[in-house]
Amino acid sequence: MLRFLTPLPGFAVMLLTPSLAIAGDLELHVVDQMGKPVADAVVTVKPAAGLPNRPITFPWPLTMVQQNIAFNPHVLIVPVGATVPFPNKDNVRHHIYSYSKPARFNMKLYGQSEVPTYTFRTAGAVALGCNIHDRMSGFIKVVDTPYAAKSGHDGTVRISGMPGGNATVTIWHPMARTPDNEMVMQVALGASGVVSKPVSLTLRGM
Amino acid sequence: MARPSALFRALIPRRWLSSLSRKITLFYGALTVITIVLIVMGMRYGIASYAEATINQEMASGSAVFERMAAMRYDQMQQAGRVLSHDFGFRTALATGDAPTIISALDSLKQRQGIEQAMVVGLDGSIVGYAGHLNKDFRDDLWKALDGGAQKGVVQLGSKTYAAVAEPIEAPTLIGWVIFANPVGSDELTDIARLTALDMKPRIMRVADLGHGIPVTKAGSNSAALRNVDGEQMLVQAIPVTNFLPNSHMGPRVLVLEYSLSKAMNGYMPLIWLVVGLGVVGVALAVAGSWYLARRLTRPITALNQAAQRMSMGEHAHVTIETGDELGRLATSFNRMVDDIAERERQITHLAFHDALTGLPNRTLLRQHMALWLAHATPAKQRALMCLDLDNFKSVNDTLGHPTGDALLCEVTSRLIATCGDSFVARLGGDEFAVVMDDDLRSPTALARDILAAISQPFLVNGHRIVIGTSVGLAMAPTDGDTPMDLLKNADLALYRAKSDGKAGYRYFETGMDAEAQERRLMEIDLHDALARSELELHFQPLFGLSQNRVTAFEALLRWNHPMRGSVSPVNFIPVAEETGLIIPIGEWVIREACRIAASWPEDIRVAVNVSPVQFRSNSLNTIVLQALAASGLEPGRLELEITESLFIDNVEGTLASLHSLKAMGVRVALDDFGTGYSSLSYLRAFPFDKIKIDRSFIVDLLSHDGATAIIKSITSLAEALGIETTAEGVENVDQLDILRDQGCSHIQGYYFSRPMPASEIGRLLKLNTENRQNAA
Numbered sequence: 001m002l003r004f005l006t007p008l009p010g011f012a013v014m015l016l017t018p019s020l021a022i023a024g025d026l027e028l029h030v031v032d033q034m035g036k037p038v039a040d041a042v043v044t045v046k047p048a049a050g051l052p053n054r055p056i057t058f059p060w061p062l063t064m065v066q067q068n069i070a071f072n073p074h075v076l077i078v079p080v081g082a083t084v085p086f087p088n089k090d091n092v093r094h095h096i097y098s099y100s101k102p103a104r105f106n107m108k109l110y111g112q113s114e115v116p117t118y119t120f121r122t123a124g125a126v127a128l129g130c131n132i133h134d135r136m137s138g139f140i141k142v143v144d145t146p147y148a149a150k151s152g153h154d155g156t157v158r159i160s161g162m163p164g165g166n167a168t169v170t171i172w173h174p175m176a177r178t179p180d181n182e183m184v185m186q187v188a189l190g191a192s193g194v195v196s197k198p199v200s201l202t203l204r205g206m
Numbered sequence: 207m208a209r210p211s212a213l214f215r216a217l218i219p220r221r222w223l224s225s226l227s228r229k230i231t232l233f234y235g236a237l238t239v240i241t242i243v244l245i246v247m248g249m250r251y252g253i254a255s256y257a258e259a260t261i262n263q264e265m266a267s268g269s270a271v272f273e274r275m276a277a278m279r280y281d282q283m284q285q286a287g288r289v290l291s292h293d294f295g296f297r298t299a300l301a302t303g304d305a306p307t308i309i310s311a312l313d314s315l316k317q318r319q320g321i322e323q324a325m326v327v328g329l330d331g332s333i334v335g336y337a338g339h340l341n342k343d344f345r346d347d348l349w350k351a352l353d354g355g356a357q358k359g360v361v362q363l364g365s366k367t368y369a370a371v372a373e374p375i376e377a378p379t380l381i382g383w384v385i386f387a388n389p390v391g392s393d394e395l396t397d398i399a400r401l402t403a404l405d406m407k408p409r410i411m412r413v414a415d416l417g418h419g420i421p422v423t424k425a426g427s428n429s430a431a432l433r434n435v436d437g438e439q440m441l442v443q444a445i446p447v448t449n450f451l452p453n454s455h456m457g458p459r460v461l462v463l464e465y466s467l468s469k470a471m472n473g474y475m476p477l478i479w480l481v482v483g484l485g486v487v488g489v490a491l492a493v494a495g496s497w498y499l500a501r502r503l504t505r506p507i508t509a510l511n512q513a514a515q516r517m518s519m520g521e522h523a524h525v526t527i528e529t530g531d532e533l534g535r536l537a538t539s540f541n542r543m544v545d546d547i548a549e550r551e552r553q554i555t556h557l558a559f560h561d562a563l564t565g566l567p568n569r570t571l572l573r574q575h576m577a578l579w580l581a582h583a584t585p586a587k588q589r590a591l592m593c594l595d596l597d598n599f600k601s602v603n604d605t606l607g608h609p610t611g612d613a614l615l616c617e618v619t620s621r622l623i624a625t626c627g628d629s630f631v632a633r634l635g636g637d638e639f640a641v642v643m644d645d646d647l648r649s650p651t652a653l654a655r656d657i658l659a660a661i662s663q664p665f666l667v668n669g670h671r672i673v674i675g676t677s678v679g680l681a682m683a684p685t686d687g688d689t690p691m692d693l694l695k696n697a698d699l700a701l702y703r704a705k706s707d708g709k710a711g712y713r714y715f716e717t718g719m720d721a722e723a724q725e726r727r728l729m730e731i732d733l734h735d736a737l738a739r740s741e742l743e744l745h746f747q748p749l750f751g752l753s754q755n756r757v758t759a760f761e762a763l764l765r766w767n768h769p770m771r772g773s774v775s776p777v778n779f780i781p782v783a784e785e786t787g788l789i790i791p792i793g794e795w796v797i798r799e800a801c802r803i804a805a806s807w808p809e810d811i812r813v814a815v816n817v818s819p820v821q822f823r824s825n826s827l828n829t830i831v832l833q834a835l836a837a838s839g840l841e842p843g844r845l846e847l848e849i850t851e852s853l854f855i856d857n858v859e860g861t862l863a864s865l866h867s868l869k870a871m872g873v874r875v876a877l878d879d880f881g882t883g884y885s886s887l888s889y890l891r892a893f894p895f896d897k898i899k900i901d902r903s904f905i906v907d908l909l910s911h912d913g914a915t916a917i918i919k920s921i922t923s924l925a926e927a928l929g930i931e932t933t934a935e936g937v938e939n940v941d942q943l944d945i946l947r948d949q950g951c952s953h954i955q956g957y958y959f960s961r962p963m964p965a966s967e968i969g970r971l972l973k974l975n976t977e978n979r980q981n982a983a
Contacts, residue, residue: 099297099301127377134378
């Protein structure tokens, strides 16, 4: 049961770091077994050429807001080591918890006055729940690669600036009906240009 | 299918059905039995249908109850599962892999909620909390089911069947499932079954084990199937149950409800037996009632039948009238008929033994009476039988008519009864009567005389004064015969003798009479053939005219030359011929033959022919005379018919009319045997006879009696005065001739002059006669 009282200092740095990649792009179109576009599918790419030796940054805020009795965003991609604040913008209190192996914590009943934080040190998927509100569900995907993004409502996810060559592409989705909710595939990335692939996921509860 | 009547005949002996009451009883008994059987069958069918419908309904509602109960129990367990799965501590324990905590939590929940089995299946397929062993296949199946979203259903755990629910555990994502399971063995189902009206033996079984023909239906539907299980009618309903493991090797399963219709029907059996019992009573009542009714109906018929049988045996059988209905009226009619028949029988019997006209016993009854009466007759004490025959009764019938004749017979009967006292009077037929004497006071002779006297008194009948007489023949029993027939025959012979003796008298039977009767009968037979055999012959006796001194005529006299008897005297056979009626053909032959022969004689010689009264009365005489004259060519004036006075006794007017018609033909008529019998001068006045023949008895007396001459004298004077010729018969000597000549007799006939001769000798006689006369002249 950890309580994060303050945000991590490096948080803003990562947010501001621009991507320097100049290599090829990967564009996946994620659909479910019914052929419908799947949003919030997290795609991580690990090129065989290796990862750049620098801190991982993403262009989205690494904050998990609770608003309208829901996690916002529903799925948040954070790099390993990121400290994520959990601000409560509802006027009810929440009790956020996670029993996921990468990060187990409890943030017992807190309101707007305090913002707990948690530093994710292990890559993996962290399922968030609220002990008060069972229907609240959110995910934090802790990644150890800068090549990560999630699909939009049109099911399209695009990752740019990756070196060419083979790459292990992992597609994760909280509802994916696969071990660890993820699907792994090898993709040959071009030195430049876009490799576009359709991805079909079998989702639970469909 | 045989007709009912044929069936009856096959089952029941025909003899048994010969009674109407049995038939009626059997018919109504059978009708009632059929009715009762139909009622029972209908009732059974109705009950079965009703029971089936009711059970069906009950099963439908029962199955609905089952489903509701099952849902309720599932809900309860799900509720518990949901509570558990959302318990933060439990989730924490599960998320952190704290197995002992999980097990203890499950145990405490099992106790609290009364759940037998509780376990947690992790998302990775690990199972925590189940005490027994679950093999790998099962675990895989279980995980797949849970992963496929299985929430509840029936599952086999170990040897028991459980109803299980699964509730996902999310922390917050799905990390596993909590499974609660309660057994649904027979005990549990039976507990539920108690909630329904019927014990439907609920059990869960595989569809594969379900018998053929049982449809799997939705709970609550009325579609139980009827199935025969070991002779028991079972209503079975199969409701599908959800398998927890969709791919279970058990296959689809069903909840089977069944109820024995036979058992349900058994509940109604007392009712059916009650109806059957009442039916038996009803049949007994119907049989008894129709038997009683049929007996009531047939008893009078039987009585009538018996009475009819008794009647046919001659009894006077009356039937007792008990009712006023149709049968009573039939009995009344029957009794009336019996009386009428008895009365008619009496009349017929009376007619059979009595004479319809006089009411006297007839010949049959006479014989019967005589048979009894003869038993009392002994030689020492003889008894008399009289046969009576009225004299001249025929002429009464002929002249006054039969009604008068019948009335006369009745009068005669009255006098006979009055005269005979206690003796038995019978009418033998016609004018014949018989008297069986049973009178000790009078002798038979006295009674015969009394009878003669009584009948000889004049009768006054229908305004006619009638004088008749009777003849009586007597036969004595047992001397003259010991049987009715012999006695009657002999009395009849005596009567005949009395008749031939001159009527109005009585005669006793004598032994000779019988022989005479025989003789007569033989003569009758021979006489019958005499004409055909040409045994008859005419002889002629000349009549000498004293004034002419020559033969003036011949009297034709009949001779019978019998081949055995020789010449038979007319005295003997003429009466026989008259009695038998043979005189008619014989008489005809005589007239024709006489005419034929006479035609050859000189024209001044006539032929005289005797006419019998019997012949005279026959209507054919005139015709015969005409034919004989025509055939011979003889002049009518040369034929002289001789008749006797007796003709006038019976029927004066008829005789006169016949005589006149003969006379009109020109035939001469002579009165024969004048002076005997009922000679009456009035005849001479009434009819213009051509000749009188003075009877030979007067001629015989001429020489011995002085008065005889005077009589001859007076006769000849009278005849002369009336213009009638006279012939004296039987002249045998010259003395007689002289007297007759002196007294004025015109003709003589007799042996003195000539015996009768054959026709062949006549010519010689006539020649001699002429010569004599010429010589004399």
